[in-house]
Amino acid sequence: MALPGVIPLAASATTNLFAAREQMAFTLAFHIVLACLGVALPATILVANYIGLKKNDHDALELAQRWSKAMAVTFAVGAVTGTVLSFEFGLLWPRFMERFGAAFGIAFGIEGLFFFLEAIFLAIYIYGWKRLPPWAHFWAGVPMFITGIGGAFSVVAANSWMNQPQGFVLDAAGKVTEVEPMKVIFNPATPYEVPHMILAAYMVVGFLVASIYAVGMLKGRRDRLHRLGLLIPLTIACIATPLQLLIGDTAAREVAHHQPAKFAAMECIQNTGGHQTEYLGGICTSSGVKLGIGIPDLDSLLVGFSPGTKVTGLNQIPNDERPPDNTFIHLAFNVMVGLGSALMLLVLWLAWSVFRKRDIPATPWFLKAVSVSGIAAIVALWAGWIVTEVGRQPWIVYKYMKTSEAVTHADGIWGAFIFTLLLYIAIGTIAVLVLRRMSRRWREGGEGTAEQEPSPYSPEEPGVAV
Amino acid sequence: MSIAAAVILWTGATFYAIFGGADFGGGFWDLIAGDAKKGWQPRMAIQRSLTPVWEANHVWLIFILVILWTAFPDAFSAIFSTLYVPLILAVLGIVLRGSGFAFRKQIGGLSEQRAAGATFALSSVITPFFMGTVVGAIAVGNVPAAGGGDAFSTWLAPGPLFFGAMFVATSAYLAAIFLVGDQRRAGDHEMELYFEKRALIAGAVAGIFAIVGLIALHSEGHYVYHRLLHEGLPVVIISAVCGLGALAALLLGNRVLLRPLAAGAVIAVIWGWFIAQFPYLLPTTMKISAAAAPDATLSAVFVVFGIAVVLVLPALFLLYFLAQSDFLEHEH
Ligand code: HDD
Ligand code: HEM
Ligand code: HEM
Numbered sequence: 001m002a003l004p005g006v007i008p009l010a011a012s013a014t015t016n017l018f019a020a021r022e023q024m025a026f027t028l029a030f031h032i033v034l035a036c037l038g039v040a041l042p043a044t045i046l047v048a049n050y051i052g053l054k055k056n057d058h059d060a061l062e063l064a065q066r067w068s069k070a071m072a073v074t075f076a077v078g079a080v081t082g083t084v085l086s087f088e089f090g091l092l093w094p095r096f097m098e099r100f101g102a103a104f105g106i107a108f109g110i111e112g113l114f115f116f117l118e119a120i121f122l123a124i125y126i127y128g129w130k131r132l133p134p135w136a137h138f139w140a141g142v143p144m145f146i147t148g149i150g151g152a153f154s155v156v157a158a159n160s161w162m163n164q165p166q167g168f169v170l171d172a173a174g175k176v177t178e179v180e181p182m183k184v185i186f187n188p189a190t191p192y193e194v195p196h197m198i199l200a201a202y203m204v205v206g207f208l209v210a211s212i213y214a215v216g217m218l219k220g221r222r223d224r225l226h227r228l229g230l231l232i233p234l235t236i237a238c239i240a241t242p243l244q245l246l247i248g249d250t251a252a253r254e255v256a257h258h259q260p261a262k263f264a265a266m267e268c269i270q271n272t273g274g275h276q277t278e279y280l281g282g283i284c285t286s287s288g289v290k291l292g293i294g295i296p297d298l299d300s301l302l303v304g305f306s307p308g309t310k311v312t313g314l315n316q317i318p319n320d321e322r323p324p325d326n327t328f329i330h331l332a333f334n335v336m337v338g339l340g341s342a343l344m345l346l347v348l349w350l351a352w353s354v355f356r357k358r359d360i361p362a363t364p365w366f367l368k369a370v371s372v373s374g375i376a377a378i379v380a381l382w383a384g385w386i387v388t389e390v391g392r393q394p395w396i397v398y399k400y401m402k403t404s405e406a407v408t409h410a411d412g413i414w415g416a417f418i419f420t421l422l423l424y425i426a427i428g429t430i431a432v433l434v435l436r437r438m439s440r441r442w443r444e445g446g447e448g449t450a451e452q453e454p455s456p457y458s459p460e461e462p463g464v465a466v
Numbered sequence: 467m468s469i470a471a472a473v474i475l476w477t478g479a480t481f482y483a484i485f486g487g488a489d490f491g492g493g494f495w496d497l498i499a500g501d502a503k504k505g506w507q508p509r510m511a512i513q514r515s516l517t518p519v520w521e522a523n524h525v526w527l528i529f530i531l532v533i534l535w536t537a538f539p540d541a542f543s544a545i546f547s548t549l550y551v552p553l554i555l556a557v558l559g560i561v562l563r564g565s566g567f568a569f570r571k572q573i574g575g576l577s578e579q580r581a582a583g584a585t586f587a588l589s590s591v592i593t594p595f596f597m598g599t600v601v602g603a604i605a606v607g608n609v610p611a612a613g614g615g616d617a618f619s620t621w622l623a624p625g626p627l628f629f630g631a632m633f634v635a636t637s638a639y640l641a642a643i644f645l646v647g648d649q650r651r652a653g654d655h656e657m658e659l660y661f662e663k664r665a666l667i668a669g670a671v672a673g674i675f676a677i678v679g680l681i682a683l684h685s686e687g688h689y690v691y692h693r694l695l696h697e698g699l700p701v702v703i704i705s706a707v708c709g710l711g712a713l714a715a716l717l718l719g720n721r722v723l724l725r726p727l728a729a730g731a732v733i734a735v736i737w738g739w740f741i742a743q744f745p746y747l748l749p750t751t752m753k754i755s756a757a758a759a760p761d762a763t764l765s766a767v768f769v770v771f772g773i774a775v776v777l778v779l780p781a782l783f784l785l786y787f788l789a790q791s792d793f794l795e796h797e798h
């Protein structure tokens with residue numbers, strides 16, 4: 001059994017499990033970035049589109065058009081990587097689906113509805129710029145905003161259910177016999193996980209898009225288009241960030257109550273009791289945190305608003321139910337909270353400056369900070385998922401099924417994982433190159449170049465076989 | 467109740483076969499369209515037809531997977547733990563195809579465009595082939611109810627392989643038929659003839675594969691073969707009549723009946739398969755009723771399907787309507 005702090009790599013019986021987990025984690029981490037674009041980019045585009053139409057603002061319209069063309073590429077990659085995830089449920093975790101598909105599968109059914117509508121209205125919006133009447137075109141885009149949120153809601157509800165399962169009855173053989181779909185979807189973790197993820201998507205998209213224009217402005221491109229391209233997404237991120245911190249704080253308290261093992265791993269709490277110290281950084285050992293900065297009593301204070309609040313420690317969790325790799329979970333949690341707080345400072349800086357002089361801070365340091373904020377938000381997002389998923393281990397369905405029982409017996413999982421890794425790296429690299437090329441073309445061509453004539457190989461080319 | 471859920475599953479499969487199938491077929495014709503110069507016109511025609519709709523059509527596959535794992539979790543697990551090799555190859559094809567298509571229009575120079583395009587086209591053939599072997603392996607009864615069947619011999623057999631070939635031929639056929647109509651609308655007579663010729667050939671090949679597949683079924687999947695030629699006979703006849711009718715419509719230049727007849731031939735085959743395996747989900751190891759999830763889950767699936775009928779189908783028709791009446795651009 002994996003001891004805390006040891007990745008279960010060595011034992012040969014667990015190598016399939018390890019490979020399967022790594023594959024799942026890697027493909028999810030890839031997909032989630034594109035998913036954020038699918039969730040939050042529509043709103044960003046629609047805001048620009050609305051400003052453009054309302055105020056007859058060509059720059060805003062040009063931005064909306066460019067972003068929607070970029071989204072055509074990211075959506076396609078998001079759709080195929082999402083399909084991979086659906087296959088992986090069966091390929092990697094057949095026992096999990098067999099036992100619990102009947103219970104939590106329905107959340108994905110709802111997700112499917114939203115994806116359908118998203119794919120349909122996205123196509124109408126992206127390809128309707130030229131020939132649909134402008135306002136009709138705008139309204140054809142509005143469903144994307146709703147379906148993005150709905151899609152995120154249903155997938156994350158499925159994940160919340162894995163963390164706090166309810167709404168089903170098992171018979172003696174462990175088979176699901178009764179299901180209450182409403183209870184499955186609205187499980188106790190849904191109210192904080194779903195908004196936390198949706199806000200994360202808005203933060204990622206807001207800061208990421210803004211950071212692209214911040215880089216441009218640092219290179220001296222300070223035209224109106226760049227300012228708008230910075231301010232529209234940054235405003236959205238500024239609204240999302242404080243809300244995100246509030247919900248994250250609630251989430252932490254909920255986890256402390258309902259998933260004490262996860263919370264103990266996040267905070268490296270060894271022994272149950274009051275007056276728990278909050279540690280920043282450090283390495284978790286069974287005799288306490290080494291090298292971390294400790295703030296006495298703060299942890300108890302955060303959980304129960306009083307320094308005496310009792311918090312469960314790992315000593316109260318059976319050995320074989322403790323999450324692996326404590327330090328990793330602890331640091332991931334620190335990274336999420338740390339980056340979230342840093343982004344909040346950025347938001348306050350901007351708010352202060354706008355309040356004082358109706359403009360963004362003049363110093364280049366502000367733009368430099370914005371230009372790394374997109375990456376920071378993505379890292380926070382990944383760190384959060386590590387806390388949630390690794391912190392739930394060894395369970396795949398908390399308290400009902402261990403991940404080791406769920407894994408496939410198929411051979412060659414390692415090979416498949418390495419292949420997937422290489423393939424995704426290639427696709428990710430090409431996607432970034434393609435997006436950069438699009439942006440360069442727009443820049444060189446000036447306004448109106450969000451259109452491009454396609455050439456599935458030019459007719460003038462001398463005959464070379466494809 | 468479980469049978470109604472199976473009908474929903476097959477309905478999803480029908481939509482995917484027609485619309486997703488035609489998209490795969492477009493990739494097939496792109497693949498064999500010849501060099502950059504000769505293939506330019508047909509490739510543009512294919513791209514115009516595919517661009518706005520392929521992502522929406524792709525969601526039918528997700529729909530099938532989700533219904534399968536929610537309503538029939540045991541069958542999902544059995545299929546995925548047995549046929550993982552062709553499933554991995556199919557999903558690999560899906561990844562390459564989607565990203566290849568999306569990148570092709572935006573990527574740098576001509577040779578990169580060609581590489582992306584060739585990836586898209588080649589994977590458009592690989593994906594339906596391996597999906598066909600999966601369906602074939604299920605139909606001939608090679609998937610054990612407990613799952614974990616042999617990773618290779620279950621699908622590396624004449625029956626499943628013929629199913630794979632039939633899937634490729636059928637999607638090429640459907641694509642050519644749809645493209646004939648699109649070219650007629652666009653007023654491109656030359657391309658209309660181009661795809662008409664190909665539709666005829668693909669139709670004939672698909673028909674031959676269907677007959678050979680039936681023979682392979684005789685020796686490998688006796689249960690399904692038997693029921694297909696008894697209970698399923700009316701549907702087989704409908705399929706044959708529609709298929710021949712579509713060929714006649716092609717030759718006579720009747721563009722109104724062409725698409726419905728061609729689609730009808732394919733729809734009849736899919737429902738013939740349903741009838742032939744009834745009452746099994748995995749012939750002859752797992753019955754539909756035995757595989758089904760609890761009633762409350764099935765009810766939830768019905769609700770989801772009901773919403774899909776009310777919301778998604780009209781939206782899909784709107785998309786097709788806008789695409790067909792040239793409201794949408796075909797390029798980025
Ligand atoms: C932009 C990204 C981002 C930022 C700035 C934050 N989070 Fe977060 N967090 C996520 C993105 C995220 C996430 C989307 O990655 C997770 C994973 C699962 C989930 O629901 O949201 C998450 C999970 C997650 C969990 C685990 C929930 C569970 O396991 O059920 C906790 C306790 C927190 N967060 C707490 C916080 C706190 C206290 C934050 C700041 C002060 C914070 N998060 C900022
Ligand atoms: C928190 C996690 C997730 C979120 C928020 C999310 C959200 C999204 C969004 C918004 C899309 C639309 C495509 C895009 O814009 O890129 C998408 C695509 C997709 N996702 Fe995810 N997803 C998540 C995790 C998963 C998981 C775990 C699965 C596997 C079951 C999955 C399966 C899919 C599928 C199949 C698609 C393609 C849909 C299509 O064809 O349009 N996603 N996801
Ligand atoms: C999209 C963002 C997500 C990321 C980055 C993420 C991350 C991870 C990580 C790091 C693991 C490996 C845990 C370990 O091996 O210790 C994992 C496992 C897993 N996750 Fe998530 N996760 C995400 C969302 C989801 C969602 C939405 C679902 C399902 C609804 C899900 C289902 C699973 C499953 C089935 C496993 C494998 C079993 C396990 O290790 O628990 N994940 N994920």
